[in-house]
Amino acid sequence: MLSGAGLTSGAMIAPAAAQQAEATLSELSVTSASPILPAPGPSAAGGFPTGVLPVVGDSLSPVTVVTRSEIQRNQPRTLGDALSDRPGISSSTYAPGAASRPIIRGLDNARVRIQENGIVNGGVSDLGEDHAVPVNPLTADRIEVIRGPATLRYGSGAIGGVVSSENNQVPTFIPARGVSGQVTTGYSSVDNGRLGAASVDAGANGIAVHADGFKTATDSYAIPGGIQRNSATETQGGSIGISAIGDRGFVGVSFSHYEAMYQIPGGDAEEARTRLTPNQDRVLARGEYRPLQGPFEVLRFWAGGSVYRHEEIGIAHEGSGGANGLEGVQAIFKNREVEARFEAQHVPVVTALGTLTGAVGLQTGRRVLNSQLESFLPATESRSLATYLFEELAVGGGLRFQAAGRIGNDRLNSTATLFPADYLPNGTDPSSSALTRRFAPKSLSFGALQDLPYGFVASVNGSYVERAPTSYELFSQGPHDATATFEIGDPTLKLERARTVELSLRRAEGPLRLDATGYVTRYTGFIYRRDTGNRCDDDFASCGSGDELRQIVYSQANSTFYGAEIGAQLDILPVGDGWAGIEAQYDFVRAQFDDGSYVPRIPPHRLGGGAFLRANGWFGRVNLLHAFDHTEIAPFETLTRGWNDLRAELAYTQSLDPVIYGASEVTVGLQGRNLLDDDIRNSASFKKDEILLPGRNVRLFLTARF
Numbered sequence: 001m002l003s004g005a006g007l008t009s010g011a012m013i014a015p016a017a018a019q020q021a022e023a024t025l026s027e028l029s030v031t032s033a034s035p036i037l038p039a040p041g042p043s044a045a046g047g048f049p050t051g052v053l054p055v056v057g058d059s060l061s062p063v064t065v066v067t068r069s070e071i072q073r074n075q076p077r078t079l080g081d082a083l084s085d086r087p088g089i090s091s092s093t094y095a096p097g098a099a100s101r102p103i104i105r106g107l108d109n110a111r112v113r114i115q116e117n118g119i120v121n122g123g124v125s126d127l128g129e130d131h132a133v134p135v136n137p138l139t140a141d142r143i144e145v146i147r148g149p150a151t152l153r154y155g156s157g158a159i160g161g162v163v164s165s166e167n168n169q170v171p172t173f174i175p176a177r178g179v180s181g182q183v184t185t186g187y188s189s190v191d192n193g194r195l196g197a198a199s200v201d202a203g204a205n206g207i208a209v210h211a212d213g214f215k216t217a218t219d220s221y222a223i224p225g226g227i228q229r230n231s232a233t234e235t236q237g238g239s240i241g242i243s244a245i246g247d248r249g250f251v252g253v254s255f256s257h258y259e260a261m262y263q264i265p266g267g268d269a270e271e272a273r274t275r276l277t278p279n280q281d282r283v284l285a286r287g288e289y290r291p292l293q294g295p296f297e298v299l300r301f302w303a304g305g306s307v308y309r310h311e312e313i314g315i316a317h318e319g320s321g322g323a324n325g326l327e328g329v330q331a332i333f334k335n336r337e338v339e340a341r342f343e344a345q346h347v348p349v350v351t352a353l354g355t356l357t358g359a360v361g362l363q364t365g366r367r368v369l370n371s372q373l374e375s376f377l378p379a380t381e382s383r384s385l386a387t388y389l390f391e392e393l394a395v396g397g398g399l400r401f402q403a404a405g406r407i408g409n410d411r412l413n414s415t416a417t418l419f420p421a422d423y424l425p426n427g428t429d430p431s432s433s434a435l436t437r438r439f440a441p442k443s444l445s446f447g448a449l450q451d452l453p454y455g456f457v458a459s460v461n462g463s464y465v466e467r468a469p470t471s472y473e474l475f476s477q478g479p480h481d482a483t484a485t486f487e488i489g490d491p492t493l494k495l496e497r498a499r500t501v502e503l504s505l506r507r508a509e510g511p512l513r514l515d516a517t518g519y520v521t522r523y524t525g526f527i528y529r530r531d532t533g534n535r536c537d538d539d540f541a542s543c544g545s546g547d548e549l550r551q552i553v554y555s556q557a558n559s560t561f562y563g564a565e566i567g568a569q570l571d572i573l574p575v576g577d578g579w580a581g582i583e584a585q586y587d588f589v590r591a592q593f594d595d596g597s598y599v600p601r602i603p604p605h606r607l608g609g610g611a612f613l614r615a616n617g618w619f620g621r622v623n624l625l626h627a628f629d630h631t632e633i634a635p636f637e638t639l640t641r642g643w644n645d646l647r648a649e650l651a652y653t654q655s656l657d658p659v660i661y662g663a664s665e666v667t668v669g670l671q672g673r674n675l676l677d678d679d680i681r682n683s684a685s686f687k688k689d690e691i692l693l694p695g696r697n698v699r700l701f702l703t704a705r706f
Contacts, residue, residue, distance in 0.1 A: 061461065073671065089102055112162075115162065119284055145163050156443045156466055170286045172250060197214035210239070236259060254283070266691040296346050313327065331480075356391060361390075376478040389405050399448070403447075423553060424543055459506075481538075531636040579613075630683035644676055663706045
């Protein structure tokens with residue numbers, strides 16, 4: 001039997017794929033944990049205790065973990081919802097509850113990779129904030145956010161970080177009793193929200209199977225003093241998977257389906273009753289083999305492919321591709337994407353300086369984007385091939401060093417359009433031609449981690465990362481009505497270069513849990529969407545005289561980001577078999593160009609704190625998160641007033657006899673958000689001046705495990 005305890009305890013971080021909480025040592029199981037993740041105790045056991053601040057202390061890179069119990073209690077409908085209140089993380093909230101992509105340290109879209117079970121999610125959420133991420137967190141075992149040098153394992157483009165949703169779609173273990181699973185449901189008052197999700201794992205004789213499904217629906221949500229019109233949502237989907245599991249490893253495959261319908265609130269999109277209908281089919285295969293002899297102790301692979309499509313439906317207006325005043329499909333986006341990664345973890349090597357562990361990997365991918373009607377991007381093809389190396393040296397005395405490197409080759413094909421220098425029509429049509437751009441991004445990182453007295457761990461990281469421009473940054477050339485922008489790419493963009501220094505101090509266990517990180521990043525050629533101040537209608541000839549769409553141009557400039565993210569929790573008073581205590585958090589990011597102007601759409605400073613109780617199956621919490629006024633704005637941006645989000649929760653978990661009740665555990669609870677019914681606007685959202693986030697909300701939730 002293989003378990004996570006048998007892995008090399010490396011400190012190079014990647015998303016853990018720990019066994020389920022109900023897995024025991026008596027199970028026949030194979031961990032799918034990365035070779036570059038230590039076994040941090042609670043996480044490797046399947047989840048941190050309810051209410052305990054998740055801190056991965058034995059890591060060189062900062063890691064944010066959303067545990068399975070938190071997912072079941074908060075019942076987020078998007079990854080942005082699941083992460084937006086974590087230190088250092090916010091979300092785009094373009095269509096709250098539907099299209100809300102995570103923003104990490106002020107970075108989003110191309111700089112934040114979103115993946116599920118190690119493979120890119122395969123949607124088009126990076127092309128526009130109105131596009132949903134085709135991943136439903138309700139079926140996740142946990143969600144992890146990895147920042148810093150460890151992101152080189154997945155791609156040099158993920159400068160901001162990697163968001164990884166992990167579940168058991170490709171089974172990695174056989175339950176001890178032959179079958180296990182859970183069912184969760186809930187109701188939210190702010191939007192008449194209904195949801196249900198279920199998953200089951202079963203197996204015997206070396207064969208494991210998995211199945212899950214989910215369905216959610218909401219009406220347009222309430223805001224202080226009214227309703228945010230055109231904000232209803234629906235999602236549904238599920239997956240099935242099968243694996244063969246043996247003493248030395250496993251191999252498996254899964255198929256998943258996701259579909260949704262959600263409306264876009266605010267502005268012209270609301271008036272046109274705009275709604276999007278994403279639909280995705282995805283196949284994933286993964287495996288692991290542990291040779292008895294040879295230079296490698298673990299061989300792993302991940303491979304997946306997806307076919308994605310969504311339609312943007314609404315009422316056409318004058319000058320658009322549809323019939324004026326009639327409802328119909330206004331734009332279509334299609335994405336076909338495949339990705340594969342192979343990794344070999346070598347046996348530990350004893351040197352004069354200490355024990356050396358690590359892995360070498362190869363990653364390749366292909367993406368074909370196609371858009372029709374009013375969409376702003378011509379057909380594009382992107383190919384990538386990269387190799388990477390991670391090594392860690394444990395020198396003793398709690399001191400470890402890490403080094404990593406990655407070199408890739410990116411090729412992008414599409415149609416480039418050259419616009420006038422002032423991006424205003426001059427009487428002639430812009431010229432277009434086929435163009436292929438090639439890039440060879442190279443990245444390096446180095447880090448050190450030292451165990452300190454009283455359970456503290458300190459780490460320092462330095463990295464140099466190159467990112468190739470994406471297809472939409474190079475080739476965009478038209479109107480995007482859902483975001484009310486006329487987007488213009490720059491086919492001459494160069495590599496974006498980032499140099500980062502990061503310091504962290506963490507404590508994972510004991511009465512005080514702490515996770516604190518400070519960082520500074522210097523960008524050469526930072527690629528951003530610059531608002532020119534021009535306004536357009538639906539063609540370039542209207543730019544300068546139109547009024548419907550903001551003209552956005554992808555540009556490059558040198559910039560500096562610095563900030564900090566701190567989370568802490570302290571047990572104060574013993575109560576029953578648990579504790580009562582207090583918690584606090586703070587985060588900020590400051591981002592400026594060399595000319596002193598500010599980078600657009602940066603989250604505000606946030607400060608929060610509260611009290612909690614966890615004892616005898618009960619968990620209670622009262623917490624206030626305050627966002628300060630956001631005044632450090634880019635040209636043509638507006639000020640964003642601060643807000644207060646008062647939250648409270650009470651939940652109870654009861655263990656049961658499955659023979660009698662059919663379930664082994666039941667959790668029921670009540671949770672309140674924005675209890676002050678405050679006007680909340682997200683300064684990082686394109687929609688902040690047009691919509692409010694949901695008002696006072698009370699959620700009832702129930703989860704049963706068997």
